[in-house]
Amino acid sequence: MRHHIVDTFADARYAGNPAAVVQAPEFPSGAAMQRTAHRIGLPTTAFVVPSGAAEFRVRWFTPHKEINLCGHATIASARVLLTGSDLTRLTFVSDNGVLHARRDGDLIAIDLPTAALTACAPPPGLLDALGTDAVSCAVSSDDILIEVASLAVLESLRPDFAALARQPFRGHIVTAPGRDGIDFASRTFFPALGVNEDQVCVTAHCKLTPYWGRRLDKVRLTAVQLSERGGRLEVRDKGNRVQVLGTAVPRDGVFDDRAHQLQRVTG
Template sequence: MHVPIFQVDAFTTRRFAGNPAAVVLFDEFPADAVLHAIASENNLAETAFIVPTGEQYAIRWFTPVTEVALCGHATLASAAVVIERLEPSRSQVTFSSKSGPLMVSKNDDGYVLNFPIRPWQRVALPPGLAEALGVMPVEVLSDVVNYTAILEHAQLVRELKPNLAAIAQFDRSGVVVTAAGDQGYDFVSRYFAPAKGIPEDPVTGAAHCALTPYWAERLDKTSFRAYQASQRGGEINCRLVGDRVELAGSCVFYLEGTIEI
């Protein structure tokens, strides 16, 4: 069997930046073992698998080691594949997923993703977190997926060199670090998820589903220019809309071909 594959750099306007995602198109989803094998072979933070279902597409996301319930950058990449390659007459697409319907619209500046917020709560400092990060957080948030450590200033986020082996042992899939922004950004962040096979994710759309409502509370506004300060780096424009978050960004195609299964 030969199936189409695309690799797209998401949340960036230039190639070799942002977060690379693979997008694989099937007529129907194969066995999970096949999906796991393809994602492992791709060895990217995320591989998205999409299947047409009438006017919509079903979507699933896999890291090299596990399936995840929500992924922003691979959804952005998938929308670009649908709108720019598969159905160029379209300007929006809705994906059915384990996190509900996800709508992506194309505009003159790129794409806008509409995702559910990720509710969080403040918690006591988890044992070992400060040691794993090498810095004491100002406060810590917890959601169903991650811990989020609020740091004193942006330079701490940018310079952080965490103990990834220690982070992999926590009872959450990953750790987000964030601080009020610098260099014209409202806030900056980074994301470490070694337990999911992602030592550091270059740009994490799903993490901003929790970061956006947090910074809305902190800064008393609803629209933000955010920067994820990984080595590749990426920009996301975020807007809180009720119980949804709009994440806007661009993407660039890197690779198009077929894989043999």
């Protein structure tokens, strides 16, 4: 299947999070989409199908599993669909709800539901698997959020991914206060989905934004993700929604599985 590759949240310092985008008149079978995502091998591949004026159905696959929501691949999809178009806003409809994306200058803005957090004690084995102590811990419906003492602690984490995968969570969001104009930083681990460390996770910021926004008494925050490639995000706490803004930089080629060759994008 022909696809585009887009690096989201990339800037002069950070390489961002890559995603593949496949446009199709209708969804292939789930097995075919999973095979394609595995063959492409990026953190997430989004499959988008037109369903109305400026509206698309969307499904997301990691190399190993379909997932219920992926923000960075939706931002990548918006960049692909808006390029060369007079449209400024798009609606993405998934089985997990509706997402809205729009141009915001040179950035793409995406609007997602805020995720509720409930404070908790660290579950048995979690901190051993992460190799750190926690300042605080909270759970959402599918992820767990752990605050650590500093950026230095966050950067030094070397998790036991096999042990993390045995924890009863989709993902593990580890965060610390920022500095030098950055409000907070994070790293995100999803070994249960076959992604040991996500490069930049938008859905994690549906939890991180209200967590730090209330702590810092701010509705607009700047965040970085300290993965190997790294990324910078602007986030806005809108109450029951979170807006995430970031760059989306298309690579200069499109790979066609059928021909097994890289073709230059024209136009």
